[in-house]
Amino acid sequence: MSKSAVLAQAAEQQVVLQLDMLNKIFNAGTPLQNHVLHDISLQVSRGELVALVGTSGSGKSTLLNVMGLLDVSSSGELRIQGHRVQGMTEQQRTQLRSESIGFVFQFHHLISAFSVLDNVLMPLMLRYGKPSKEQIAYAEYLLNEVGLAQFMRQSTNRLSGGQQQRVAIARALVTKPALVLADEPTGNLDTQTADEVFRLFERFNVEHQCAIVIVTHDPRLSARCPRTIRLTDGRIVYDGPSADLPSLFV
Numbered sequence: 001m002s003k004s005a006v007l008a009q010a011a012e013q014q015v016v017l018q019l020d021m022l023n024k025i026f027n028a029g030t031p032l033q034n035h036v037l038h039d040i041s042l043q044v045s046r047g048e049l050v051a052l053v054g055t056s057g058s059g060k061s062t063l064l065n066v067m068g069l070l071d072v073s074s075s076g077e078l079r080i081q082g083h084r085v086q087g088m089t090e091q092q093r094t095q096l097r098s099e100s101i102g103f104v105f106q107f108h109h110l111i112s113a114f115s116v117l118d119n120v121l122m123p124l125m126l127r128y129g130k131p132s133k134e135q136i137a138y139a140e141y142l143l144n145e146v147g148l149a150q151f152m153r154q155s156t157n158r159l160s161g162g163q164q165q166r167v168a169i170a171r172a173l174v175t176k177p178a179l180v181l182a183d184e185p186t187g188n189l190d191t192q193t194a195d196e197v198f199r200l201f202e203r204f205n206v207e208h209q210c211a212i213v214i215v216t217h218d219p220r221l222s223a224r225c226p227r228t229i230r231l232t233d234g235r236i237v238y239d240g241p242s243a244d245l246p247s248l249f250v
């Protein structure tokens, strides 16, 4: 194989997420039809930290849901770690989602009847039933990393909003996903707590080399992501270095 072919293959292996000409139409063919995403094409590679921004209703959550296999596109191609999603059965999509993707939402959906540790272990329990000793040790390591080691055995409802969001981050990482998708993860936090939570994303992005896509309305946080993708009316109007984002968009 030529040197350029080897380099091209290596670059391809780094691509975690690939979208080609993706469209999403809600209620297609009915009077309520709503064409929300238009011809979205993009790639996200290992280790990238990407902000997904745009005004309310521009399609950010819809795009994140399609990327995360929580919703299906109406047309176009989606690949996660090289696996073509179109044509997969629901079961195959669920397996790919649980193997490759971690989610963090604004409202973290923790289960207050469970301990902090069991909440973090939840994705592994859903996948394997009983987690292994190594998996439990890794969950404990993550809780230590997010500064919650002392709360491990407690219920989540004793924790502050910022602490609960840190549990949600540990839960998203426990399966060692190649891709983390976060929908306004700091949306209901005060500025200082939002900064602390965001710092964890930055750290895990570097240490674990997972690709992270974060939807945020906070220009201070999107500016800290090396790359920004901006949507307007369901179309990508900017995809490049956050530092070069035209000021009229900020």
Ligand SMILES: Nc1ncnc2c1ncn2[C@@H]1O[C@H](COP(=O)(O)OP(=O)(O)OP(=O)(O)O)[C@@H](O)[C@H]1O
Pocket (backbone or CB within 6 Å): 026, 027, 034, 036, 054, 055, 056, 057, 058, 059, 060, 061, 062, 063
């Ligand atoms: N299940 C659905 N059925 C019909 N339309 C939907 C559905 N979900 C979202 N939409 C529409 O898609 C458009 C984009 O919504 P979306 O939530 O993706 O925007 P957003 O950029 O994430 O907004 P926000 O910043 O307010 O969360 C909106 O017009 C919304 O009404």
